[in-house]
Amino acid sequence: xxxxxxxxxxxxxxxxxxxxxxxxxxxxxxxxxxxxxxxxxxxxxxxxxxxxxxxxxxxxxxxxxxxxxxxxxxxxxxxxxxxxxxxxxxxxxxxxxxxxxxxxxxxxxxxxxxxxxxxxxxxxxxxxxxxxxxxxxxxxxxxxxxxxxxxxxxxxxxxxxxxxxxxxxxxxxxxxxxxxxxxxxxxxxxxxxxxxxxxxxxxxxxxxxxxxxxxxxxxxxxxxxxxxxxxxxxxxxxxxxxxxxxxxxxxxxxxxxxxxxxxxxxxxxxxxxxxxxxxxxxxxxxxxxxxxxxxxxxxxxxxxxxxxxxxxxxxxxxxxxxxxxxxxxxxxxxxxxxxxxxxxxxxxxxxxxxxxxxxxxxxxxxxxxxxxxxxxxxxxxxxxxxxxxxxxxxxxxxxxxxxxxxxxxxxxxxxxxxxxxxxxxxxx
Numbered sequence: 001x002x003x004x005x006x007x008x009x010x011x012x013x014x015x016x017x018x019x020x021x022x023x024x025x026x027x028x029x030x031x032x033x034x035x036x037x038x039x040x041x042x043x044x045x046x047x048x049x050x051x052x053x054x055x056x057x058x059x060x061x062x063x064x065x066x067x068x069x070x071x072x073x074x075x076x077x078x079x080x081x082x083x084x085x086x087x088x089x090x091x092x093x094x095x096x097x098x099x100x101x102x103x104x105x106x107x108x109x110x111x112x113x114x115x116x117x118x119x120x121x122x123x124x125x126x127x128x129x130x131x132x133x134x135x136x137x138x139x140x141x142x143x144x145x146x147x148x149x150x151x152x153x154x155x156x157x158x159x160x161x162x163x164x165x166x167x168x169x170x171x172x173x174x175x176x177x178x179x180x181x182x183x184x185x186x187x188x189x190x191x192x193x194x195x196x197x198x199x200x201x202x203x204x205x206x207x208x209x210x211x212x213x214x215x216x217x218x219x220x221x222x223x224x225x226x227x228x229x230x231x232x233x234x235x236x237x238x239x240x241x242x243x244x245x246x247x248x249x250x251x252x253x254x255x256x257x258x259x260x261x262x263x264x265x266x267x268x269x270x271x272x273x274x275x276x277x278x279x280x281x282x283x284x285x286x287x288x289x290x291x292x293x294x295x296x297x298x299x300x301x302x303x304x305x306x307x308x309x310x311x312x313x314x315x316x317x318x319x320x321x322x323x324x325x326x327x328x329x330x331x332x333x334x335x336x337x338x339x340x341x342x343x344x345x346x347x348x349x350x351x352x353x354x355x356x357x358x359x360x361x362x363x364x365x366x367x368x369x370x371x372x373x374x375x376x377x378x379x380x381x382x383x384x385x386x387x388x389x390x391x392x393x394x395x396x397x398x399x400x401x402x403x404x405x406x407x408x409x410x411x412x413x414x415x416x417x418x419x420x421x422x423x424x425x426x427x428x
Contacts, residue, residue, distance in 0.1 A: 001027070001052030008059035015067045024074050027056050032080040034087065036094065043093050050088075054101035061108035069112060076109045082116070090123070096137045107145040111152050121149060121160050128188070129172035136182040143176075143188025150195035159199065167207030170196070174215045177294075178222065183287035190290035194297045212303040216295070220307065223291060224316050285336040288323075292343035293397055299350035306355050313358050320344050321368045324375050338379050338386065342397040345372050345405030352412045360416050369409045376402040 004027060007013040017023050025032070030053040035046040060071040075081055088094045088102040103124075110117045127134050127142040134142075170193075177189035193212075200208055298304060307313055324341055348368065351359050376383065383401045 001049070001056060005052065005055045005059060008056055008063070011064060011067060014060065014063040014071065018067055018071055018074075024060070024071065025078070027053060028075070028078065028081050029053070031057070031084045032078055034080070034084040036084075036098075037087060037091070047095070047098070051098060051101070054098065054105065057105050058101055061105050072109050072112050075105065076113055082106070082109070086120070086123070090127070092134075096135065096141075099138055100141050103141045103145050107148055111149060114156075117149075117153075118160050121146065124149075125169060128185070129169065129176065136180075136185060139176075140182055140184035140188065143185055143192065147188050147191040147195070150192060167211065170207050170211045174211055177291075178215065178218050183283045187283075187287040187290040190287075190294040194290075194294040197294075197297050197301050197303070200301055209303055212298050212301075216298060216304045219291065219295060220311070220316075223288070223295065224319055282336050285340045289336075289340045289343040289397065292340075292347045296343070296347040296350040299347070299354045302354065307351075307359060313362055314364060317348075317359075317362050317364050317368055320348065321364065321371050324368070324371045334379065334382050335386065338382055338402060339397055341372065341375050341379070342400065342402050342405055345402065345409060346397065348372075349405065349409050349412055352409070352416065365413060369406065369413060372402075372409060373406045376406045 004017070008017065017027075030036075030046065030050045036043055036050050039046055057075060060068070060075065062068065063071055085102040085106050088098050089106065091099075094102075106120060110120050124142045124146045128139050128146060130139070173189050173193055173196075176185055177193060180186050180189070196208060197212065307316065324344055348365075352365070379402060383403060386398055387401055
């Protein structure tokens with residue numbers, strides 16, 4: 001199995017393996033026979049063998065071109081294999097690595113075929129929105145799988161979530177977005193809700209529109225509180241900033257439960273003597289980017305037309321500007337920083353287009369756009385490179401360059417009535 005896994009990284013080897021009669025089915029035997037659950041030493045000695053089989057199958061499902069499609073069809077045509085993969089996915093005795101592999105394989109298989117996809121998507125929704133039944137790691141895998149299916153599957157799969165659970169599902173996804181401490185889960189929730197908003201119709205207004213309208217003040221509060229030392233999923237005060245933490249014992253307990261998921265500061269991240277944990281920095285940046293992109297879509301869809309009336313609009317805009325400028329300190333990897341700047345640009349453009357006059361009257365808008373332009377020039381090369389790989393990613397932000405967001409922001413700003421922005425000077 002280990003040898004097959006290494007061979008399967010090559011496309012030509014995948015073709016030979018696919019064309020060898022009986023080879024693929026033999027590789028899947030530990031799964032089709034469900035040795036994990038049907039032997040006396042349940043989850044014992046066969047666990048390692050099952051893992052190796054899943055590793056080879058994981059290589060098969062991501063193989064490019066017609067060879068990959070043929071291998072995925074062979075896996076999906078095996079009812080025994082699909083059944084076992086689903087059983088592993090939902091089994092609380094299988095370790096997370098086994099479950100992760102099973103989710104990955106099922107996701108790729110179901111993206112090719114609509115056969116039983118509704119059932120699989122429903123299972124993913126159940127796992128992702130459960131409070132305590134599943135670990136945060138498995139919930140994260142399920143959420144990422146949902147986001148990927150929605151991105152590639154379009155409106156049909158997004159509708160499954162709405163139609164099956166209606167308001168309860170949307171409310172559960174919103175709850176994950178606002179209250180979940182695991183940033184991977186929150187990122188997935190933002191992406192899923194953005195897909196639902198993108199495919200929004202008036203028939204969904206009863207629950208989706210209402211849920212977004214009610215949730216946006218809290219979500220915007222999350223953005224402006226992000227990275228502050230007092231931010232740990234706490235609500236914002238009347239000015240849009242985090243309320244002081246008074247329950248020190250409760251705060252300590254919260255921090256102890258998920259210490260690795262406390263957000264680093266946006267403009268001044270906490271770096272120890274060995275340097276910041278790169279994985280944490282990437283996760284935090286991607287989570288915030290997804291949240292910002294989602295908010296931009298909510299404004300574009302007309303669910304909300306202005307910031308909360310008590311909001312300190314100037315400080316909110318300056319917070320976003322500080323985040324853009326923080327790339328000078330190289331506190332995030334370049335690719336993630338680029339994605340975050342794009343998300344900030346998208347949100348500000350959406351707010352200029354669709355929000356009330358309080359936001360567009362801000363004199364800091366021009367300096368924000370200049371900061372975004374400066375960041376775009378510094379990241380021009382990586383920006384162009386990312387455009388070439390955008391077709392293989394699951395982020396809409398990758399499909400556009402940061403330079404295009406800057407240009408659009410300048411154009412929208414120039415179209416604003418001169419009375420909206422005091423002291424405005426022409427932009428180059």
